[in-house]
Amino acid sequence: KIVVLDGYTLNPGDLSWERLEKLGACAIYDRTPQTEVITRIGDADIVLTNKTLLTEEIFAACPNIRYVGVLATGYNVVDTEAAKKRDITVTNIPTYGTSAVAQFTFALLLEVCHHIGAHDAAVKQGRWKASGDFCFWDYPLIELAGKTMGIIGFGRIGQTVANIAISFGMEVLAYDKYADKNLQNEHIQLVELDELLAGSDVVTLHCPLFPETEGIINKNSLKKMKNSAILINTSRGPLIVEKDLAEALNAGNLHGAAVDVVSTEPISEDNPLFSAKNCLITPHIAWAPIEARSRLLNIAIDNLEAFVDG
């Protein structure tokens, strides 16, 4: 018995669940409120989740669970220690979204540099027509060629972002506690975190959320960055102390920021980034092109088949 807690199924035909349905009796939900998780899992053996939390309490209430497939790269949604104690296998999917997340990182960065949404809205409100020559001073544009991209966490996504940055004519500084020095070349230099913060025009986060990386961007690290710098986060919200980022943006100590992830998701009403100057927020969607989601589902089913086959 298989339960998919959050399969994002509202758009029929978007993804095909046929392969999964061949493996057992499936209940596939679009989303599951946290209060409904125990009822929906019931006596199922296999649970697939994307963002729904699976806690010790849930494992205790649903003792048949043998396998949890996380439909994502980051697996912070599962209490893996509790799963281990109960001999529950937990899998994640590291590779499906590398291109999608790297592309989205650049989409956010380019939006901060160009304000395309604001220019589009202004034209449609008649401003070009009214002034004859559209004024772009309200939303100044930034060129990336010749600038330096600082990448924190130089794994799959970080390296893909580096290749895009280089093709834009940027130089790359990377910080990774475990990186292989062979990844350096004429455009990529591995450096310590402080050197990266001080030397980068753009800082982008691609390390996982671990206790040691939580709050890696805070008051102190923000002080080390250039006032003209842009910060991008498509990794995990708690990597940034949001109050400190909001303060830096509002004080003009940082040019702009764009985040696809926030400390509490869905975002809470009192998130300080709502009122921060020049800060874009998207709802954790970097992973979601149909191409990436199809890959995700197929790898999830490959993993599950391997588990069922022993």
Ligand code: NAD
């Ligand atoms: P990866 O494992 O390939 O790379 C992570 C890198 O971070 C590794 O090279 C690792 O050595 C490095 N790292 C670990 N601890 C570090 C530390 N303390 N300081 C500096 N670097 C450290 O992972 P990836 O596939 O590149 O994914 C990166 C992150 O992207 C994931 O952890 C996930 O949180 C996030 N992600 C977000 C989305 C989204 O939709 N927004 C989708 C997929 C992944």
